[in-house]
Amino acid sequence: MTTSSKGLFKVSVVAVSVAAASSAFSAGFALNDHSATASGAALAGAAASTSDISFSFWNPALFTNADTTTFMASGAYIMPSMDVTLNSAEDAASAASSGALANQDISSDGVTQDSVDDTLVPSLYFAKPISDKTVAGISLNVPFGLSGDYGQDWAGRFHATETGIQDIALSFALAHRVSEKLSVGASVQLHQAEVVLESAVGTSTALAGGEGIGRIEADATGYGFSLGVLFEPVKGTRLGAGYRSEVDFDFEGDVKYTDVSSTLTAAGLVDADVTDSITFPSVLTLSVEHDLNDKVTLGLSAIRTGWGAMDGINIDFDSTQSNSVLTFGFEDQWMYSAGVNYVYSDKLTLRTGVAMDNSPVTDEYRSARTPDGDRKWISVGATYDFNDMTSASFAFTHVMIEDVTVNRDGSLTEDGARGTLNADYESSANVFSASVSMAF
Template identity: 80%
Template sequence: MTTPSKSLFKVSLVTVSVAAASSAFSAGFALNDHSATASGKALAGVAASNEDISASFWNPALFVNAKETTVYVSGAYVMPSMDVTVNSASDATPTVPAFGLTGPVDITSDGATQDSVDDTLVPSLYFAKPLSDKTVAGIALNVPFGLSGDYGQEWAGRFHATETGIQDIALSFALAHRVSDKLSAGASVQLHSAEVVLESAVGRSGSEGIGRIEADATGFGFSLGVMFEPVKGTRLGAGYRSEVEFDFEGDVKYTDVAGVNGGLSALGAGYQLVNADVTDSITFPSVLTLSVEHDLSNKVTLGLTAIRTGWGSMDGINIDFDSDQPNSKLTFGFEDQWMYSAGLTYAYSDKLTLRTGVAMDNSPVTDEYRSARTPDGDRKWISIGGTYDFNDMTSATFAFTHVMIDDVSVDRDFTASGEEDAGRGTLDADYKSSANVISVAMNMAF
């Protein structure tokens, strides 16, 4: 049987869930805008592209696209919108008459919370240096996963989440080799540095404070890729990015809460909210990209891509507090998912290339486990873009993507979900989301 003190403790749960929020751009919390070139065609054909070195994020073999020392700098400005309508919410105050606690308290709400996700800049940098006519060394800096979102500390679902911040920066070192006129292969090793900020309200409605976790970790990964051109004008590509294991270390701190590090807490006698160190191990998913490009004519190229993200590796978390506080658990219930895209590239003139594409990006989140930190839905992309060649050495690229996200609902009830929500109370909310993304890039050869 769960003791009152253990049930009460759950309210202090501020989960170090690196996957506990969704990016309004890509399904889950993946960021897929690492190339303005690829974004203009919704990633269609990206693992088989012969356009520039930015496609090496999905397939390291494509560093062979560099014939000279080359720098590609790309930036994507993600402008998400997420409107949340709270239908009902309550805190998790238990019924303990001895302490004057009479059960959950309904939390009033003005109905809608707007702009609960922040605009975000996603940078990418690629550098390629040919070592010979057939071998190219490459370096890349990317942000594979990330999110910035803030509901604020006044919304009705604040016991489930207030702020979420995630950032994973990857530095890659690659080698690509042209095995023959038809086959190229490549590989990279990656150093990842990840940070996470998770915040939520703690206590009970009307007598509450804020709990905040900040944690960081480093990890290592690798990628492999091949590109095969069986006949002139038809290219097949495959790239694989490995899982990355992180051992997060950080701390949880409480503010405006009575009883921190001693005394009676806001939840009653015999219970304390204690500032403490926290640890947890989380595995970021692998990514498999399969693409084909076919030159329909000397001006038009068709591209197709399928991307499988192994979200199933993130089945949940188990946070260990460096104190007498019991471990905290959260089930993600993520499922492996595919993204599919198709697009066209049109060489309008010797200097101007135009692109367009569409994509379907399936969410890994299931209805059963969707939460205020994972209000994720399936997405559809529509993209346009273009590249202008100033000369043989320098070009500029632009892309615009509109992302339509399915409306979803969050229905969290600790009487149904068990102790995972026993400290957060209930939340019934509807989400309407979308995003616009503007990408620009410069490609320079020396």
């Protein structure tokens, strides 16, 4: 094994990234289903709706939607599909060596796999008026998340085998009606994030030390805030804006290796503590709702996610291993949606909407952990009022995701220990949402 190959082994864990992953529902790895009511109209009017308190996720001023003590639980069951067609893949030794190891192809052309898991995303809201004009609110959400597993035997295993990300946010908010036309709100948030990241390390050939599995598990606590305003310049027309701040995380955890040879251990692949700092993006939501008449309400939203804050990772190992660096290359992106609500009867409201959700991933840095493409949503939903105190909402969203190709051809330094990968991705998702709201 050459000295350069040993160096490649030392940075093999660059294949696992703290946050570079793709959920099949929302662009990047954001999760946008925090309200079955909002999802029914594809988030149209999300920062300007007077429907219920779940819209406070996008605009904390909307806790003023509660006239009395209110509890609301919402959940979304995300059923993604991701078919991966392997065109070619080479391990690090094949890509970096000559002679006997040159062009050693470890792929199977045409192999397809379903590599993402069904996921349940819960949301909880509680609002209590503390005066005629002020409402206190508490909410629990999962703003970012992912669960996916390629398996340890697929040809791209040196780029990724398993990725799991979960960010749980507990928010404490105050919302105040300044006047009949203006409401404002703010919250502070406690975030708890966990990550599981796994990939193969080494090479597929025993001559160069063979391969094993490297697995990182880490967690971190972060803090954020949100601000919001709702303005109704004329009766029936509402303008809303909400901002959720960036959240800084200092991840701490460990890397553990299994099935590694003594050659790889000597090269530095030993269990160790790991640390890394990363910033989850801010979210700005701008919305408008307009009541055409007593039955029909139109909504529009533009949601900007500041993905550019996530420029990459720099994993620090508490061992002889060199830091591992991975570039994300994310770009700030917008999601646009339009929808309509129709009051069918005193008890039943119907809604529908469409959305375009642009991916932050660029072609240059798209990887097995970020096989992300632009999305289109088609949503339908309904709310049924059982009485003045209790209602239930339902929604269905079909997400169409642009077909993309991951082409890691070895030109990036960070792929030196992972080799090359060329794969085509076809993805989509169906999302079923439901919520119950109870006033006391």
